[in-house]
Amino acid sequence: MNSVESNNNHVLPDPPNHPITSKLKKLAFQTLPLLILFTAILLGFTTTNYYKLHYLKFSLKSLTLFTPQKPLSTPSHCLLWMAPFLSGGGYSSEGWSYILSLHGHTKIQSFRLAIEHHGDLESLDFWEGLPQDMKNLAVELYQTKCNMNETIVICHSEPGAWYPPLFDTFPCPPSFYHHFKAVIGRTMFETDRVNVEHVERCNRMDYVWVPTEFHRATFVESGVNASKVVKIVQPIDVKFFDPVKCKALDLDSTGKLILGSEVKKGFVFLSIFKWEYRKGWDVLLKSYLKEFSKDDSVVLYLLTNPYHTDRDFGNKILDFVENSDIREPVSGWASVYVIDTHIAQSELPRVYKAADAFVLPSRGEGWGRPLVEAMSMSLPVIATNWSGPTEFLTEDNSYPLPVDRMSEVMEGPFKGHLWAEPSEDKLRVLMRWVMDNPAEAKAKGRMAREDMIRQFSPEIVADIVTGHIQNILGR
Numbered sequence: 007m008n009s010v011e012s013n014n015n016h017v018l019p020d021p022p023n024h025p026i027t028s029k030l031k032k033l034a035f036q037t038l039p040l041l042i043l044f045t046a047i048l049l050g051f052t053t054t055n056y057y058k059l060h061y062l063k064f065s066l067k068s069l070t071l072f073t074p075q076k077p078l079s080t081p082s083h084c085l086l087w088m089a090p091f092l093s094g095g096g097y098s099s100e101g102w103s104y105i106l107s108l109h110g111h112t113k114i115q116s117f118r119l120a121i122e123h124h125g126d127l128e129s130l131d132f133w134e135g136l137p138q139d140m141k142n143l144a145v146e147l148y149q150t151k152c153n154m155n156e157t158i159v160i161c162h163s164e165p166g167a168w169y170p171p172l173f174d175t176f177p178c179p180p181s182f183y184h185h186f187k188a189v190i191g192r193t194m195f196e197t198d199r200v201n202v203e204h205v206e207r208c209n210r211m212d213y214v215w216v217p218t219e220f221h222r223a224t225f226v227e228s229g230v231n232a233s234k235v236v237k238i239v240q241p242i243d244v245k246f247f248d249p250v251k252c253k254a255l256d257l258d259s260t261g262k263l264i265l266g267s268e269v270k271k272g273f274v275f276l277s278i279f280k281w282e283y284r285k286g287w288d289v290l291l292k293s294y295l296k297e298f299s300k301d302d303s304v305v306l307y308l309l310t311n312p313y314h315t316d317r318d319f320g321n322k323i324l325d326f327v328e329n330s331d332i333r334e335p336v337s338g339w340a341s342v343y344v345i346d347t348h349i350a351q352s353e354l355p356r357v358y359k360a361a362d363a364f365v366l367p368s369r370g371e372g373w374g375r376p377l378v379e380a381m382s383m384s385l386p387v388i389a390t391n392w393s394g395p396t397e398f399l400t401e402d403n404s405y406p407l408p409v410d411r412m413s414e415v416m417e418g419p420f421k422g423h424l425w426a427e428p429s430e431d432k433l434r435v436l437m438r439w440v441m442d443n444p445a446e447a448k449a450k451g452r453m454a455r456e457d458m459i460r461q462f463s464p465e466i467v468a469d470i471v472t473g474h475i476q477n478i479l480g481r
Contacts (some may be wrong), residue, residue, distance in 0.1 A: 012361050019303055083117040083187070083479055084152030088124040088178040089162035091144065094132035095280075097125060099375050100192075101162050101241055102140065107241045107464035108471060109143060117158070120150035124176045125163030135350030154185045158478055160215075161194040165207040188212040188478050192238070194391055196284060196370030197415060197423035200228035209234065212478075217373045218397035236474065239397065241467035245460050247355050247382035255356035257307050257343065264320045265295070265327070266341030272303040274440045276361035276385075278376040279368070280313040281322075281324050286367040286390070286428060290330060291323065291342070293367070293433040299335035304441060309357060311344040319344045358383040363440045363447060367407055367433050371395055371423040378462065381454035386447035388436045392426040398461070403454040405436045 030086060051383075089101030108119055121144065135142070161168050161178035168452035169177040179189045191211040193204075200208070208214045208230045215238040216222055226232045245251075258268070275294070279285035287308070298304045310319060323342065342398075349357060358364070364387045371377075371394040378398060380387050389395050391406035399406045409426040440447045 016404065043119055081116050081118060082153065082156050084120050084150065084157040085117045085475055086122060086157050086159045087122045087162060087194075088122045088160060088176070088180075090123065090126035091121055092123050092128040092133055093126035094129045096372060096375060097163055098132070100373065103241045103243065103464075104162075104471065105143070105147070105469070106140070106243060107468040109147075111465070111468040111472065114468075114472055116479055118150055118152070118283070119147055120152055120157075121147040122176065122178075122180070124161070124178045125167045126175075131348045132351070135348065135352065137352045140351075154181060154186065157186050157463070158188045158190065158475060159186050160190045160192055160209075161195070164193055165191060165204040168207050168210075175333055183210065190215055192216075194218075194372035195224070195420070196368075196372055197420045197425050198412070199423055200225055200230065202229075213474075218394050220396055222373075238470060238474065239462055239467060240378070241464045242378045242382050242458050242462045244382050244455070244463050247358070247379050248259075249355075249359055249384045249455075252355045253333060254360035255353060256372065256433060257357070257360045260347065260349075260467060261307055261343035261345040262320060264323050264342045264344055266300060266305075266339040269303055269305050270340050272305045272341070272363045274363075275304065275306045275437065276309070276358065276364050276365055276380070277306070278309040278357075278364075279366060281310045281315055281319060282313040283422040284369050284425065288326065289367040289428055289430055289433065290365060290385050291326065292330065293430045294342070295327065295332045295340060296435040297438055298340035300338035301335075302340055302441075305341045305343065307343045307361070309349065311346065311348075317346050319346055334401065354379065355383060358385060361385060362444070363388065363437075365433075365437065367388070367428040369413070369427065373397075375379060378458060381451075382458045384448075384451040384455045386440055386451045387454060388433065388440065390428040392424055392428075398457065402455075403450055403457050405440065405450070407436060408432050 009176055030283075087105060090098045091105075092098070105119065105121060108114060136144075159179040163175075163178065166172040167175050167178065169179060169183075171177060179186055182319065183189050185259075189211055189280075190213045191208055192215040194217055205225075205228050208225065211234060213236050214225065214230060214234050215236050217238065217240050218224055219237060222235050222237050225235050257274070277287075277290060279287065281287065287310075290306075290308075294306050308319070311391065315322075323344070345357075358380055361380075362385075364377070364385045366374070366377060366387075366389045368374075368390050371390075374389065374395040377387055377389050377395055381398070381403065386405065387403075388405040388407055389399060390407050390409065391399060408429045411427050411430045412424045413427045415421055415423045415425060
């Protein structure tokens with residue numbers, strides 16, 4: 007039985023009575039593809055990003071062709087996946103990874119797939135950087151027609167976006183909770199607990215999918231009904247992130263030199279993250295600049311993007327170094343580059359291919375998507391051994407970074423929560439070790455790829471998801 011129907015305390019009012027959701031109460035829903043506008047986007051018909059973005063939003067919004075509810079093609083059941091498919095970022099990448107895993111999976115015979123953008127703002131750069139086959143799939147799945155009472159909805163976003171949303175986004179679910187076969191929340195957090203408000207929202211769902219044992223424990227300890235919490239690991243496209251299928255990207259010409267001097271054929275460390283304190287960029291810079299100098303012929307590339315900040319990363323780094331206890335070595339700084347231009351999704355494997363090792367000393371991760379991408383690319387990985395990454399980091403496949411202590415989150419929506427402070431000293435040791443012991447590091451990288459294939463490949467995760475969906479349909 008749906009959790010909302012079984013608990014009157016959780017019954018919510020109707021979503022706002024706008025043309026889409028009011029018709030959804032009685033009618034089937036099917037996205038109308040505006041193919042002419044889509045063609046204009048793909049061919050560059052519009053002349054500015056502003057108009058292109060609005061055409062994209064209009065084309066892929068739930069503009070519904072309403073018809074009376076009637077029997078649909080077999081199978082009649084639908085899985086409507088609502089996620090920030092057009093945004094980029096963690097939830098977007100994860101949402102796509104599930105859709106690509108499920109699409110065409112041989113065991114999907116009892117339901118059809120549909121998607122809807124939800125949760126974050128659309129990004130034209132992200133959309134235009136998608137491979138053409140993913141764009142085509144988006145158009146196809148936006149057109150799937152479903153009956154509400156035969157549909158399982160997945161709200162793949164942070165709980166603040168679930169109905170009633172705390173910000174402007176398409177509501178998920180798009181009608182009464184109890185109008186659907188089931189409603190599932192897919193979410194995660196990077197701290198040691200879940201907010202009271204989010205616990206309440208999770209308990210409105212029939213199920214809450216989380217990616218790791220770490221999250222299963224923290225959600226239950228925070229008050230989410232244990233019977234609702236299900237671990238569903240995240241897939242990684244091991245065929246796309248395959249080191250034998252791509253050539254290295256020229257990072258020198260892509261990045262901006264911030265510290266040090268140009269290095270020819272040096273050891274390359276790579277880190278990919280959005281620019282926020284949680285990601286531990288300060289820990290990384292301190293450890294790297296204290297451990298290495300110009301004499302080491304080593305380079306650190308930071309592929310980053312803004313998060314509630316501007317793009318002036320170079321000056322942020324220089325200011326940080328100037329105001330820290332880091333002192334320039336006699337021979338000069340070890341080189342630091344920043345890559346702050348948009349890298350298309352199709353080019354990401356080439357970025358990893360250009361590196362010798364990947365490092366991310368973050369204070370907390372929901373999953374750590376760049377980590378599994380790097381591991382799929384057979385890179386040795388150094389990462390904080392806490393939160394989401396504990397699901398896949400081992401001493402055999404990586405270099406787990408010890409935690410010195412837990413610290414309190416000082417600002418933002420998770421103020422008062424705790425997260426990890428990774429060890430700067432141990433990070434120095436590990437980075438030096440990886441550079442000085444390339445044979446061992448490469449062996450760990452090969453083991454990492456084997457583990458990604460064995461545990462998190464699309465076929466493996468699609469089986470897990472399909473099994474859970476079939477259990478719901480069989481209730």
